[in-house]
Amino acid sequence: MRNLHVVIATVGSLGDLFPFLAVGQELRRRGHRVTIATHALHRLPIEQSGLLFADASGMVEPEDRAAFTAQAFHPWRGPRFVVHDVAALDVRDSYQKLLPICADADVLVTSTLAFAAQIIGEQADAEGRLGWLSAVLAPAGFVSAYDPPASGIGWLDRFLRSSPQRGRWLSRIAIRITHPWTAPVRALRRELGLPAQSPLGDPFHRGQHAPRGVLAMFSPLLGEPQPDWPANVTLTGAARYQQAMMPNPALETFLDSGPPPVVFTLGSAAVHANASFLRESAKAAQQLGQRAILLTGSPEMRAQLPHDLPTSILCVDYAAHADLFPRAAVIIHHGGIGTSSEALRSGRPMLVVPHGFDQPDNAARLQRLGVAETLPARRYRADRADRAAALLQQLLTHPHYRNAADLAAREMQNEEGGTVAADVIEKALRI
Missing domain, CATH: 3.40.50.2000 (Glycogen Phosphorylase B;)
Structure with a gap:
């Protein structure tokens, strides 16, 4: 041709x-x-x-x-x-x-x-x-x-x-x-x-x-x-698409220094529409005693977080999902189709917090696959027993999420x- x-x-x-x-x-x-x-x-x-x-x-x-x-x-x-x-x-x-x-x-x-x-x-x-x-x-x-x-x-x-x-x-x-x-x-x-x-x-x-x-x-x-x-x-x-990224020594050191963290991200757009997401995510991780990585999207969003976060929480403006997600314990994301696909490929359970457009539908599809739970953005609060922290604990401890995620990852790797x-x-x- x-x-x-x-x-x-x-x-x-x-x-x-x-x-x-x-x-x-x-x-x-x-x-x-x-x-x-x-x-x-x-x-x-x-x-x-x-x-x-x-x-x-x-x-x-x-x-x-x-x-x-x-x-x-x-x-x-x-x-x-x-x-x-x-x-x-x-x-x-x-x-x-x-x-x-x-x-x-x-x-x-x-x-x-x-x-x-x-x-x-x-x-x-x-x-x-x-x-x-x-x-x-x-x-x-x-x-x-x-x-x-x-x-x-x-x-x-x-x-x-x-x-x-x-x-x-x-x-x-x-x-x-x-x-x-x-x-x-x-x-x-x-x-x-x-x-x-x-x-x-x-x-x-x-x-x-x-x-x-x-x-x-x-x-x-x-x-x-x-x-x-x-x-x-x-x-x-x-x-x-696997984006080429500059090495981040601080991120690599954090990942190597302990058990897999919980990863929180709202992608490249939704993160700027919900400043409370990062703060609530930090609270949820501390409440559960989990190591965590917060993808803040920009220095402006990172500046809205408390300055006294514990060393168990790392804030990074951006990291390649293809490299980071497989090293996570659970991925909390907004349900954008690109993030959802990469999370599926990683074989990790998810909590999906949809903010708009096709995200509620993607979240529902991930939930039907058995790899995720979903929580509307308006209900994403760390301090309520029926909300973020409780669902995270469920995803971390119930093996059926991990089993379903492993199966989905094996199928996606052939795509x-x-x-x-x-x-x-x-x-x-x-x-």
């Missing part, structure tokens, strides 16, 4: 970027040129991965990251803020920036919120100028009636999972609620002479899926194909999501 230029357009946090870096590196290894088109704030990790970066967004990095993240993770207004204010309102600027980036592309791969790239993919694929593929990074992205995404509200989730008819009701309600959020996308489509939405449907739902092929880039442990998924979905398995996705991308061109 001739060498291709593959453009991958994604919108979101590092969890929305890293799977595509794994795919991009595999394509680069095969001799293809790969451009990752996304926010300017992701330039450094993309270039560190050896791939080409292209600025595909008019959005500027927020001056107050904590305030921005608090808006994004607000329990009710957060999803609209992200879909409408962050993604849909950027569609015009993004479209103009993407046009020259995609001018010589052979294949375009788009993520859920990459609305401008989806329009370009639809146009260019119809004209035979490139092959358009789309990607979904978590099972919740399909909103299946047969496997409906969990909301974190127990009675409602049980009701929706009881029959496909009730699951279809959820899908209809979700489209009705979110339809106004993508009004800027429909307005641009009309200006370009396109129907207000693609023949497949709403841009945030069915309309995001490419007719040529859809990459479901998550583990089958978390979600299996359903009858109402698009017919052209390939379930690739998790695409794992090669980056390789499978690269195979599909190579076949995307018309022969």
Whole structure:
């Protein structure tokens, strides 16, 4: 096969970027040129991965990251803020920036919120100028009636999972609620002479899926194909990107100096929306007499912790999950799909504290696997017997969590999501 230029357009946090870096590196290894088109704030990790970066967004990095993240993770207004204010309102600027980036592309791969790239993919694929593929990074992205995404509200989730008819009701309600959020996308489509939405449907739902092929880039442990998924979905398995990190002697010394610690992390985004998480985590570890590592996300968040923490607790801004998680006793995390996948691969039990978006659904899936317990962010308190400390003690002492986690890890180690996705991308061109 001739060498291709593959453009991958994604919108979101590092969890929305890293799977595509794994795919991009595999394509680069095969001799293809790969451009990752996304926010300017992701330039450094993309270039560190050896791939080409292209600025595909008019959005500027927020001056107050904590305030921005608090808006994004607000329990009710957060999803609209992200879909409408962050993604849909950027569609015009993004479209103009993407046009020259995609001018010589052979294949375009788009993520859920990459609305401008989806329009370009639809146009260019119809004209035979490139092959358009789309990607979904978590099972919740399909909103299946047969496997409906969990909301974190127990009675409602049980009701929706009881029959496909009730699951279809959820899908209809979700489209009705979110339809106004993508009004800027429909307005641009009309200006370009396109129907207000693609023949497949709403841009945030069915309309995001490419007719040529859809990459479901998550583990089958978390979600299996359903009858109402698009017919052209390939379930690739998790695409794992192992980030190169500078050695951290303090972290290595801590890990080597005692039993496996409890690891607390809210990933790259949610940590800035919940300053109390780190404080409550430190309390829970001290209450149980456990060694602990707190991944603070930034020096600003670390500064909000007490200065007199015991030597049994180490604070680190960031550490590669692939290296750290296998050395943990239990992992407490937010349920982002990337963190969830790496935690599954590590074979360690988890306490999942979802904050928004697909996280309650990922948490429910991990709990059904038997590898995790879940606790809503609003109930994450160390000083209540039925909350964080009690659940941590349960995860540390009951062997069935570890047994289930070991089994899941063995299955995940056979997944090669980056390789499978690269195979599909190579076949995307018309022969």
